[in-house]
Amino acid sequence: MIKTLLKQALKLHLLRTLDLQFAELLVNDNYHPARFLVTALLSAEVGKGNICLPLSQLTKNMLFKGEYPELSRAIWQAAGKPQNWHSIFKNWSALTSVNQKVAPIILDANSLYLHRLWEYKEQIINFLKSNSIFESFASEQIRAVLDKLFGIDSENCQKIAAAVVLTQKIAIISGGIGTGKTITLVKILMTLISLSKGNLRIQIIAPTVKEATLLKGSLRKILQALSLNSVEQKHFPLEVISLYRLLGVHSETLQPKYHSNNHLHLDVLVINSAFMIDLKMMVNVITALPPQARVVLIGDQYQLIPMKVSSLIGDICYCYAKSGYSHKYALKLSLLTGCKVPIVDSLNNIPIVIQNSICLLYKKHDFNQNTVIEQLARFVNNGKIKKVKSLLNNSFTNIKLRPIINKKDYLVMVEEIAENYKSFLKLIYKKAEIIEIIHAFNHYKVLCIMQEGILGANELNYSIEHKLIDLEFIQPYRFRNPWYQGRPIILTCNCSTLGLFKGDIGITLYNHEGILKVFFLHTNKMIQSISLNHVPMHKTAWAMTIYQSQGLVFNHTALVMPIRFISQLTRELLYTAIISTRNYLTVYSRNSIFYHTLQSPYQRYTGGLESFDKLINS
Incomplete structure (x- = not known):
């Protein structure tokens, strides 16, 4: 019963397949449903980047951060409505305490750890x-x-x-x-x-x-x-x-x-x-x-x-x-x-x-202490909701919060994004210097929360490309070939033999011989061109995730947020996006999503x- 309900959580992306497999490895769900639940939840927290799972988080109301109350109630019921976790853990061969036998899970100061992570934490402390x-x-x-x-x-x-x-x-x-x-x-x-x-x-x-x-x-x-x-x-x-x-x-x-x-x-x-x-x-x-x-x-x-x-x-x-x-x-x-x-x-x-x-x-x-971007970053950093609202309501020209409520708003957003790439693409067709073209592309950037899903980077890249084709800013695909002049890419792996690394951004351009190549600008201002069939693993980069953009700074950043609140939305994510821009920031988001994110600092266990x-x- 508990496994069936947790599979529903799996479909909602609240758990991973690995979390259920780990629980199955350590626990028989028919005899110990509460242990099965806690093992899956511990694995899920590690998957999110947390070191441990505090016992204080193991309540019906805290399950899945309260996002799915009906499912949480059903799971809690199937787990036997656990109350005394120490009693449930008693005589469990897969769990141990500090200075006791070696086991996959360790209980230390009312928090559960995978034994390996507990040892790492102790070494750092x-x-x-x-x-x-x-x-x-x-x-x-x-x-x-x-x-x-x-x-x-x-x-x-x-x-x-x-x-x-x-x-x-x-x-x-x-x-x-x-x-x-x-x-x-x-x-x-x-x-x-x-x-x-x-x-x-x-x-x-x-x-x-x-x-x-x-x-x-x-x-x-x-x-x-x-x-x-x-x-x-x-x-x-x-x-x-x-x-x-x-x-x-x-x-x-x-x-x-x-x-x-x-x-x-x-x-x-x-x-x-x-x-x-x-x-x-x-x-x-x-x-x-x-x-x-x-x-x-x-x-x-x-x-x-x-x-x-x-x-x-x-x-x-x-x-x-x-x-x-x-x-x-x-x-x-x-x-x-x-x-x-x-x-x-x-x-x-x-x-x-x-x-x-x-x-x-x-x-x-x-x-400058008085710049709007710097003030916004500081207010977001400190969770000052009233000050953020006041700043956004002051009609500053370099910072905007645009609502995304329906399909019409989405289409308007895509058109605005395409227009912002217009000056970059014009330089290409004017045959400007390659270094000038690359700098123009880095002037403006669209950042997303996720790679997949609605309003994720993949979907936005597809929409932006097709809008640019409609506006005749770029040429359409030929014979399912994804390459075209002006296509920006971001590398998703390192390639030391080429001197290129994960996160490097390249622009696809014709060289002086009329051959399409991808050009990269290095920090020493040297330009490197790579043949299309030698380009390492990559993705189209009209839009990229905030994680991919870390360390990069743009003149104008457009942040696209999801249409509903998800657990990945945190104050730190918002702050990181804001500090990626020098002068202009446009946020495409529902007000409720934006301010909910502002109130959601990352919970670090x-x-x-x-x-x-x-x-x-x-």
Whole structure:
């Protein structure tokens, strides 16, 4: 009975086939329907990127987030109306407690984990807990170098972050859009090089090759505007590599070359976009670190979490961190920086050693505080519904909320999108320079929540293409050949042999010989052309998902939201879409969907708070 009802949830995409298969592997549903239910739900939460399933979520009203109450009631009835979960778990061979027998599921502090994920979480918590003070440099030297690079302003969170990096083995720097994370990183590295006289082996990494390439370009741009001395110029680490390359992950076995028995050869590891690294890969990095290594983790706790199980570190900043330090450490930082350093009296259930390693950047540097886009991002970030409504009702010309209620609205939206691509396509037929054409395409971008389904990227790409054909902006398909001049594509896999990577965007154009090829613009402004039959796996890119667009910035972003609320709609998703635009934002959505999303922060089940409680009590 319970399996039949859960198959209905499967059809509604509330569960995956894998979730039911996992439950069948561990439980006989005829004898233990409640155990079968909880096993399937735990598997589903892991599939969503959560580390654990809190027992507090196992109620009739919380099932499927209350979206399908009738189905939830029927499932709860079939499960025997469970009340005392500890009693239900008693003598279950598939479940264990901490420091007990090994089993697939572990119960720890009223949360259920897959045993493997629990071990990963414990490793990361223990790593953060092992943080220690580094006294590598004299205080007077630190103060002199920080004053030179950051100035003597008494309020400077970037300068404080640099002091934390100089005095801690582990530092976590988190800041939203425009808080100057990259410039802070550059100055921190200049400080380390200056104080160590270039004797530190420093490596910068990013989760993917694409992000590593983008960061490398940003670093070079910043360095051109700064005055580096000869030591800094010689030793500044300009090479940014991917996480997989750092660990030497084998392309076939996926086993890392560097691990606990073969440490990395470095003294300082900087991980950019660290909160996007999944749990297992973060553990791989931690175990491969040499004992003396400093680690600097940089990210934005308000952006999207990884699609795999999150690394916990970003969740710590998002859920628990406060802007401040223990009284003793704040005094030390104040002496090193000359800044007013905030003191946190109540450490919000975080151990002091972890709280002291967190640096929250808040002062805006890249954005004008008064721009409408920046204000909207900040209000969405903080869930300020009234302020968001006020902003959208002020009739600003560069930010619009367009309703999508019926088919007519949909057709109007597609026509508007096609018109926005008109200038890009005109340049093609004027035979403009390829670099000018590619820049014109990146001027405007349509972002979606999903790849599949109604108002997903696939459907929108189809509609946009056919509208462009109707308007005679592009030529129709010939003999089912998907290629045509002007077709934009986004790569969905890496191809190191071609120097192309997942997320790269190419434009299909005729070359000077009249042959269709796909042209890619690299960060060094070099243009690469690829024959159609050599192009790696890809999708048409008139529209793309928000996940695919991360790290890219456009002059005008059009965000298309679903016609009904789905669990994937979160405040973080909205925030990430907003910060992808420089000047113009158009949101196509029902008002109810938009504001419901604004009120829906991502529910992160990491078990972090429970682990901190145990650390503090012990």
